[in-house]
Amino acid sequence: MTTTYAALLRGINVGGHRKLPMADLRTLMEGLGYGAVRTHLQSGQAVFTTGDGDETSLAATLERAIEGHFGFTVDVIVRDHAYLRAIVDDCPFPAAELEPRQLHVTYYSAPVDAARFADVDQPAHLPEEFRLGDRALYLYAPDGLGRSKLAEQLARPRLTKGLIATARNWNTVLKLAELTSPQP
Template identity: 80%
Template sequence: MTTTYAALLRGINVGGSRKVPMADLRALLTGLGLDGVRTHLQSGQAVFTAAHGDEDSLAADITAAIEKRFGFPVDVIVRDHAYLKTVADACPFPADTLEGRQLHVTYFSAPVDAARFAEIDPAAYLPEEFRLGDRALYLYAPDGLGRSKLAEALARPRLTKGLIATSRNWNTVVKLVEMTGA
């Protein structure tokens, strides 16, 4: 039985550095024996099917292959369709009434608990808000991520220590659910 996954690559093709052309990424993933490889945008999303492995071993294989091919490390999180759909369905904010740039999901490599973010005073950042989910953090930033003070606070290295964390706007969250469900 095959499973459809999305690979979320962190920090590539941003500001002209750490370039990973999508055609090369597709070829690399195909070379790893993954099937039906497709990419979305230039910012590091790939969808594929695999009959072997699990999320962590697939992420490790992709990470190693990218470093070997491109010469720099890239953090990778792999999640299956069921997980991606569950995250989208569990959104605590009214996604259908918001613009995609106002709502983001940060995917984590492992579960996180509220204690990790206890130093964040939610009232200090209103109207911005965040909520934790299953290996995910939902961020409502009405003025977008680029202007978000809360996003800046949440990204402090001590809060994400020991984790891979990578964020996607809501449009991409929905697109990945669609792509992995097809």
């Protein structure tokens, strides 16, 4: 059985560093035997199909292939359509009432619990807020991510220690769920 996945690459094509052209990424992934490979934007999203492996092994395979081909390491998280759709459906904020730039999801490589974020003083950051989901953190930043003091605090290494974490804006979250949806 073939499953459609999204690969989320962390920290590529930002500020001229770790340049990874999407056409080259597509070619690399096709060379790994993945089907229906498509990329979205230049910031590291690829959609593909395969009948082999699971999210963890697919991410590890892609990380090794990128390092071998491009000469630098890139953290990768792979998620299937059911997960990506659940992220959209389970959003604790009124996404339809917000501007997409106000809502972000940080995807984690493993589950995170509230204890990890216990010392984050949420009331001090209001009206900004965050909520935890399944291997994800939803962030409401009314003035956008670039001005968010809460986002800055949530990205501190001590809160992400031992995890891969990569954030996407709400438009990209929606697009990934759409791109991975089963095709008729």
